[in-house]
Amino acid sequence: MLYKSFISISVLAFMSACSAPDVKEADANTAEKPAVQAVAAAAQTAQKADDSKPNYVLKQTDLGSGVYMLAGQGGNIGLSTGDDGAFVIDDQFARFVPTILENINALSGGPIRFVVNTHYHGDHSGGNAEMKAAGATIVAHDNVRARMSTDNENKLWGRTVKATAPEAWPTVTFSKTMTFHFNGQTVDVMHTPNAHTDGDAIVYFREADVLHMGDNFFNGMFPYIDVDAGGSVKGMIGALDTGLKTSGPNTKIIPGHGPLSSRADLRKTRDILVDIQKRVQARIDKGESLDTILQSGILSDYSDLASFIDEKNMIKIAYRSITGQLK
Ligand SMILES: [Zn+2]
Numbered sequence: 001m002l003y004k005s006f007i008s009i010s011v012l013a014f015m016s017a018c019s020a021p022d023v024k025e026a027d028a029n030t031a032e033k034p035a036v037q038a039v040a041a042a043a044q045t046a047q048k049a050d051d052s053k054p055n056y057v058l059k060q061t062d063l064g065s066g067v068y069m070l071a072g073q074g075g076n077i078g079l080s081t082g083d084d085g086a087f088v089i090d091d092q093f094a095r096f097v098p099t100i101l102e103n104i105n106a107l108s109g110g111p112i113r114f115v116v117n118t119h120y121h122g123d124h125s126g127g128n129a130e131m132k133a134a135g136a137t138i139v140a141h142d143n144v145r146a147r148m149s150t151d152n153e154n155k156l157w158g159r160t161v162k163a164t165a166p167e168a169w170p171t172v173t174f175s176k177t178m179t180f181h182f183n184g185q186t187v188d189v190m191h192t193p194n195a196h197t198d199g200d201a202i203v204y205f206r207e208a209d210v211l212h213m214g215d216n217f218f219n220g221m222f223p224y225i226d227v228d229a230g231g232s233v234k235g236m237i238g239a240l241d242t243g244l245k246t247s248g249p250n251t252k253i254i255p256g257h258g259p260l261s262s263r264a265d266l267r268k269t270r271d272i273l274v275d276i277q278k279r280v281q282a283r284i285d286k287g288e289s290l291d292t293i294l295q296s297g298i299l300s301d302y303s304d305l306a307s308f309i310d311e312k313n314m315i316k317i318a319y320r321s322i323t324g325q326l327k
Contacts, residue, residue, distance in 0.1 A: 056099045060107070061260055063252045065208035066183055070103055072096065074123035075256050078212040079103075080205065082183030085110035088136065089203050089212045089254075090118055091127030100127060101134060112136040114180065116189060117170060118214025118256065119197045120147040120229070122161075129167040139178070140170040141191050143199030147229060154228045156316065190246070192216055192239035196223070196256070198230025200239060204246050211247050212254040216240060219258030219265055222302070222309040223273065225317050233277045233321040240270035272302065280318040290319050 058077070061069040070077040074092030077100065086108040091100060104112060117125045117140035125148065128138050148169050152161040180187040186206040191199075196215040203212040215224070216239035225231040243266050247253060253261040276299065283293045299311040309317070 056096055058099060058103050060103065063208065063210050063260075065185070065205070065210075067185075067205055067208045067210045068107060069252075069254045069260055070100070071259075072099075074126065075118070075121075075215065076212075076254050076258075078203065078210070078254050079107065080183050080185055080187070080208075081108040081110070082185075083110070084183045085113040087113060087180065087182050087185075087187065088115045088131070090124040090214070091115055091131050092123060093126035094130055097127040097130035097134075101130075113182070114139055116140065116201065116203055117144050118203070118212065119200045120144045121197070121215065121226070122164075124214070124256070125164075125168065128169070129165065132167060132171075137172055138168075138170040139172045139174070139189070141199040141201050142173045142175050143197070143230070145170045145173050147197070147199060152229055154226070156226075156228065156313070156320075188246075190242065192235065192242055194230050194232045194235035195225075195239035196231050196236060197226045202239065202243060202246070209248065209250060210252045210254065211243060213239070213243050213256060213266070215256035217243065217253070217255040217258075217261070217266060217269060219255040219261045219269065220305065221258060221307040222305045222311075222314045223269075224309050225321060227317060227320045231321070233273065233318050237270060237273055237277065240266060240273065244270065272305070276302070276314065276318055277322070280315060281322055284319065284322055290316065293319060 056072065058070040058072040063069060066081040068079040070079060072092065073096065075090045077092065078089035080087040086104050088104065091097065112131065112134050113136065115128065115131045115136045115138050117128070117138065125144070132138060148164045150163050154161055174189070176191050178189045180189070185208055188204045188206065189201050191201055200214050200216055202214055202216060216236055223236060225233060225236055243253070244263065247263045247266065249263060251263055253263065253266055255261050279298045280293065283296065283298065294312050294315055299314055303311060
């Protein structure tokens, strides 16, 4: 029940990350024709109106040892505070950065040193340029920079996600793992291959025992898996397994979307995804077409998990991931 309220937040976040608003912002960067400039100006006006909204609030959750979760629209933010300054995981959207910075400054008091992007999606990396301007070094997997610097065709949504401006690209990238020693924490940043995308990272604060899963973990809802950007059901299950191996019974787990979670929540999500994969695989093995499987209602007992990703999109994602067919 609790996650119902997060679903509405999540839907807004995804709508912003995956549909029109993102395209408008990206188009504004490359606008050449007057008509496009007019659209860009309208988008800027709309953005200014959003910036001046006094009611954007981040929910702060104290996880101990100077670590916090900040939840609002867009991906959940992780924050480490202490003598070394602020270490941030994900930065939502550019228009929310003033509020994000207010929260960080109030909790940290020190400079923002690092922002780690868990992946390239705009609801997790949309504030990068503003964070850089505030003094942060942006860190992410190699493929995050690669994807942010080129156009990405998304066949599931039937649109192209435009490259972002260079100001938003990570300046430090890694291929497998990296470790920060910061605020008395040993912070493991680990790449999980071909999971939600091809550039995901999970972040574990060893001493605080806090794990940020990025969008490898949607708590209480069907997951979005960006198959067009190298994501896969198999890889996402692998990422959830890595999360289970990394965490212990008391680990506080920040999902990419949804409420603060436990290891038991992570296991439940993993088991459901394994079950979904099995059900779709069984239909494919019987020779059924995607259209037939979509009409079958094979996920109807999971209807509570429907949000931005409904049952049909979940089947489509699993089908495309398993067969490699980009329909
Ligand atoms: Zn994402």
